[in-house]
Amino acid sequence: MLLRHTPQVITERKALTINPAKTCQPIGAMYASLGIKGCLPHSHGSQGCCAYHRSTLTRHYKEPISAATSSFTEGASVFGGQANLLQAINNIFTVYEPEAIAVHTTCLSETIGDDLPQIFNKAIKEKKVPPGKTLLGAPTPSYVGSHVTGFSNMVKAMAGLAENTGTRNGKINILPGWVEPSDMEEIKRIAALMGVKISIYPDTSGVLNTPLTGKYNMFPDGGTSIAEIRDSGNASGTLALGEWCSADGARLLDTQCKVPCSILDIPVGLKATDRFIDALRTVAGTSVPDEIATERGRLVDLISDMHQYFYGKKVALVGDPDQLISMTEFLVSIDMLPVHIITGTPGKKFEKRIQEITAELNCEVNVKAKGDMFLLHQWIKNEPVDLIIGNSYCKYIARDEDIPFVRWGFPILDRQGHQYFPSIGYMGGLRLLEKILNCLLDRKERDDTEEKFELVL
Numbered sequence: 001m002l003l004r005h006t007p008q009v010i011t012e013r014k015a016l017t018i019n020p021a022k023t024c025q026p027i028g029a030m031y032a033s034l035g036i037k038g039c040l041p042h043s044h045g046s047q048g049c050c051a052y053h054r055s056t057l058t059r060h061y062k063e064p065i066s067a068a069t070s071s072f073t074e075g076a077s078v079f080g081g082q083a084n085l086l087q088a089i090n091n092i093f094t095v096y097e098p099e100a101i102a103v104h105t106t107c108l109s110e111t112i113g114d115d116l117p118q119i120f121n122k123a124i125k126e127k128k129v130p131p132g133k134t135l136l137g138a139p140t141p142s143y144v145g146s147h148v149t150g151f152s153n154m155v156k157a158m159a160g161l162a163e164n165t166g167t168r169n170g171k172i173n174i175l176p177g178w179v180e181p182s183d184m185e186e187i188k189r190i191a192a193l194m195g196v197k198i199s200i201y202p203d204t205s206g207v208l209n210t211p212l213t214g215k216y217n218m219f220p221d222g223g224t225s226i227a228e229i230r231d232s233g234n235a236s237g238t239l240a241l242g243e244w245c246s247a248d249g250a251r252l253l254d255t256q257c258k259v260p261c262s263i264l265d266i267p268v269g270l271k272a273t274d275r276f277i278d279a280l281r282t283v284a285g286t287s288v289p290d291e292i293a294t295e296r297g298r299l300v301d302l303i304s305d306m307h308q309y310f311y312g313k314k315v316a317l318v319g320d321p322d323q324l325i326s327m328t329e330f331l332v333s334i335d336m337l338p339v340h341i342i343t344g345t346p347g348k349k350f351e352k353r354i355q356e357i358t359a360e361l362n363c364e365v366n367v368k369a370k371g372d373m374f375l376l377h378q379w380i381k382n383e384p385v386d387l388i389i390g391n392s393y394c395k396y397i398a399r400d401e402d403i404p405f406v407r408w409g410f411p412i413l414d415r416q417g418h419q420y421f422p423s424i425g426y427m428g429g430l431r432l433l434e435k436i437l438n439c440l441l442d443r444k445e446r447d448d449t450e451e452k453f454e455l456v457l
């Protein structure tokens, strides 16, 4: 029956969420941990939580996700999980030999009140952490925030490892936010083109988009090494991409290691990419090379060539705050009308930012943080749209309402490509527009009368 019984009449709900537009904190923490070289993520809670986190990431990235768990049973639930975690740390370093273990908590261990720093100190005192190996941890109670909060908390834990040795390393830190492995690769490509030396973390490229070699490697070659993360305290500056995912880590680098930071939007779309390139140029004192100017020109060319098909099209968006802010700005810049915008992550700041971006539009815009997809569906029933952009869960609304749908964001469980092709930067903008355009034109041609069915568009 899909969602066809969603009522059009909207009644106020205070305590009930239906079809949430978010998932749980540890999934974000686990994704961030996978961007550390040789790191095994560890879920401090029950096996069921860990299985859910791993399977969600596996379904999105189509890669096996290695992670350990404290395997809470009734005893740990009553007396606390310290003994389980100490045992786990010992077993993991002995059996799997990772460079680091990144522990995140779960609802259960947070409710019990397990104190990760205290348990880590005990593990070190009891010599369960071999010399040169690292333990880091982030609190990720899922009854607050979302997967985005969990990601941010783990990035902050990474930044907490940074040390200022008094000698600058001549690099710029980039905290890329929750973007795809392909996007992290794209950031590195852009920085290299501009001649800027960067440290980027987390970096899941080479971890979650690896080639099939026939050989299983528990710790793929990608990821940012612990040594590089520690050295990020010696950088000349930090560019944090996305307020929700990266700002806390960047601010910690600033207060702890005196590395000044700028908080930018994720470079999705023309304007946000312009600001990112300009920030890179400014902090590194370089100029923008011709290759990047050419890529920008191609994006502008596509926008102007195909503007008639974008113009005035109404769009409903679901996703995470950092991505939605840049995507909304991108759509507004090409004269599309993002009229319904939902994120499951709480934060009134998000609603305010979207209202600012859409202020000039000549139409009403619905925006909600801590919203759900049931409400989005109701908005669409009251004000239909030409396109939905969001994660795979939108397919039910798209099918019920017969609306074209572009998959974008997290999770994408039923299509491929997001790991391999970037959607950030000018090249990513081209890919996004191609997907949007193809989707709109496929629908137009499906519905065109014979007289309007043209060979050349």
Ligand code: SF4
Residues within 6 Å of the ligand: 024, 025, 026, 045, 048, 049, 052, 105, 106, 107, 108, 142, 143
């Ligand atoms: S219990 Fe909490 S941490 Fe575990 S899967 Fe559920 S929401 Fe996530």
